Amino acid sequence: MEKHYDVVIIGAGIVGTTIARQLSRYRLNILIVEKGIDVAMGATKANSAIVHGGYAEPHTTLKGRLCYAGRQAFARLNEELNFGFKESGSLVVTADDDPAPLYRLLEQGRANGLTDLRIVSQDELREMEPQLTPDLKWGLLCEGAGVCSPYEMAIAMAENAIMNGAELKLESEVKAIGGSKGNFVVETPSGSFQTRYVINAAGVQADVVSQMVGLDDFSILPRSGQYLLFARGSGKAVNHVIFGLPTEKGKGILLTSTIYENLLIGPDASEQEDREDTSTDVQRMAAIYDTCKDLYPGLDAKQFLRSFTGIRARSSTDDFLIEETKVPGFIQVAGIQSPGLTASPAIAEMVEGLLVSSGLVLEPNPDFDPYRKPIIQHKELRPLREIKPLLDIPSAPEKVICRCEQVTEGEIIDACGRGIPVKTIDGVKRRTRASMGWCQGTFCRPRIVEVMQRITDEFDARFDIEHSGVSRVEKSELLDFLTSRADK
Numbered sequence: 001m002e003k004h005y006d007v008v009i010i011g012a013g014i015v016g017t018t019i020a021r022q023l024s025r026y027r028l029n030i031l032i033v034e035k036g037i038d039v040a041m042g043a044t045k046a047n048s049a050i051v052h053g054g055y056a057e058p059h060t061t062l063k064g065r066l067c068y069a070g071r072q073a074f075a076r077l078n079e080e081l082n083f084g085f086k087e088s089g090s091l092v093v094t095a096d097d098d099p100a101p102l103y104r105l106l107e108q109g110r111a112n113g114l115t116d117l118r119i120v121s122q123d124e125l126r127e128m129e130p131q132l133t134p135d136l137k138w139g140l141l142c143e144g145a146g147v148c149s150p151y152e153m154a155i156a157m158a159e160n161a162i163m164n165g166a167e168l169k170l171e172s173e174v175k176a177i178g179g180s181k182g183n184f185v186v187e188t189p190s191g192s193f194q195t196r197y198v199i200n201a202a203g204v205q206a207d208v209v210s211q212m213v214g215l216d217d218f219s220i221l222p223r224s225g226q227y228l229l230f231a232r233g234s235g236k237a238v239n240h241v242i243f244g245l246p247t248e249k250g251k252g253i254l255l256t257s258t259i260y261e262n263l264l265i266g267p268d269a270s271e272q273e274d275r276e277d278t279s280t281d282v283q284r285m286a287a288i289y290d291t292c293k294d295l296y297p298g299l300d301a302k303q304f305l306r307s308f309t310g311i312r313a314r315s316s317t318d319d320f321l322i323e324e325t326k327v328p329g330f331i332q333v334a335g336i337q338s339p340g341l342t343a344s345p346a347i348a349e350m351v352e353g354l355l356v357s358s359g360l361v362l363e364p365n366p367d368f369d370p371y372r373k374p375i376i377q378h379k380e381l382r383p384l385r386e387i388k389p390l391l392d393i394p395s396a397p398e399k400v401i402c403r404c405e406q407v408t409e410g411e412i413i414d415a416c417g418r419g420i421p422v423k424t425i426d427g428v429k430r431r432t433r434a435s436m437g438w439c440q441g442t443f444c445r446p447r448i449v450e451v452m453q454r455i456t457d458e459f460d461a462r463f464d465i466e467h468s469g470v471s472r473v474e475k476s477e478l479l480d481f482l483t484s485r486a487d488k
């Protein structure tokens, strides 16, 4: 045991990485410990990617109070960190004659401080979203809501925190926590770390981590949500994030374009015991498809690219739990279900405040640099004939490795040299989009492996092999299911 940290953050999702980046503004020894092989391996990599307006949760909840505050930071953070954010606006729509539920959301939003909400009538709705069913009668528009790239955001936060002095240890699952405020000892397979403060940002495992210091005052009740992602370009069909009316399980199924113009539909909501099972199920896929087909009749299953599941870390209190606990120095950041991504900048500021109240003295880091260059340059894809000559040239920065998303060798090398060890194809994919296109990696996977094996000793093919075993509904299965159902 060598170094004594000021703060150890458990979990490198959007919450842990945003806290680390926020704290890296100060002269502090900060360590993030993450059990996964990369950052953003939990809920942060599998969610709707919506920067929510802040009207869906009441002001009586912490979720309600932190959402809008977080949303307001996105434009600035994206300018600094270049993770991808688009203020597309959101619409809650209804085919009912009675707009009362929308007015209730409007009032709730105003209580949360929002000033960019208004009710839109059928005519305006048709103009705004000509591809949606003409049956819709009313909408609630939130102009400043939008979409972002959540895992790129967490990667950017972590890269910038590291650049500003924070440390990250991957594949370091916290197994035990000993000691007390000022002198905690955090035990992981890659070492024991002494620290003055511990921040628990362990997502679906937050209750398990809490129990390590003897706290037993909440539990995580995992709730999964499944999604269907469609081909690049399909997202142009909608201009806003489209929600139906909320249900008792939350904001309900939505339809949106991602920042890369893939149509994304989902999530449904189902309680499940297994906190890590991210398989998908064809019946659930079909139910999501049906809901969205009613809203957007042009929805085309043939454009379906892939399915995925995210697990919500819903706490037994059904709200965010952010506090210094009765174990002094142990800061709880648990139960961070939706809108946790949106709220993350505000959560990080709140945690900073808790640390100060607990006696941590914050001196500015004179070397703090808020900027981080993008990896992915948002670009229109070039015609195939233009990139063909760059496909089979010898190794060079401009060599095109991924044909569908037009990712170059130079971009892959850049992505791997930014302070976070990139050990997997999945890690390359999330940083560069290589293998996210129409062929889903059939063409570029061996080419990525070739580059990775050349540039790093840390490349670990085992991870990608293990994860290729997660049972996910493929296109043929979905199409067969929809056809067989139609035939009955």
Ligand SMILES: Cc1cc2nc3c(=O)[nH]c(=O)nc-3n(C[C@H](O)[C@H](O)[C@H](O)COP(=O)(O)OP(=O)(O)OC[C@H]3O[C@@H](n4cnc5c(N)ncnc54)[C@H](O)[C@@H]3O)c2cc1C
Pocket (backbone or CB within 6 Å): 010, 011, 012, 013, 014, 015, 016, 033, 034, 035, 036, 039, 040, 041, 042, 043, 044, 045, 046, 047, 048, 049, 050, 051, 052, 172, 173, 174, 175, 201, 202, 203, 204, 205, 206, 209, 224, 225, 226, 267, 309, 310, 311, 312, 313, 336, 337, 338, 339, 340, 341, 342, 343
């Ligand atoms: C289906 C779904 C849809 C959502 N949609 C939205 C949305 O559109 N907008 C929005 O604002 N929010 C949304 N959310 C919520 C948002 O995704 C989460 O609030 C956010 O990602 C939580 O981040 P986190 O860092 O707390 O958790 P995670 O991303 O889960 O990170 C926790 C990390 O802790 C690590 N960890 C766990 N145990 C240990 C341990 N013992 N030792 C070390 N590391 C450990 C995990 O490996 C993981 O990387 C959605 C969530 C889901 C599931």
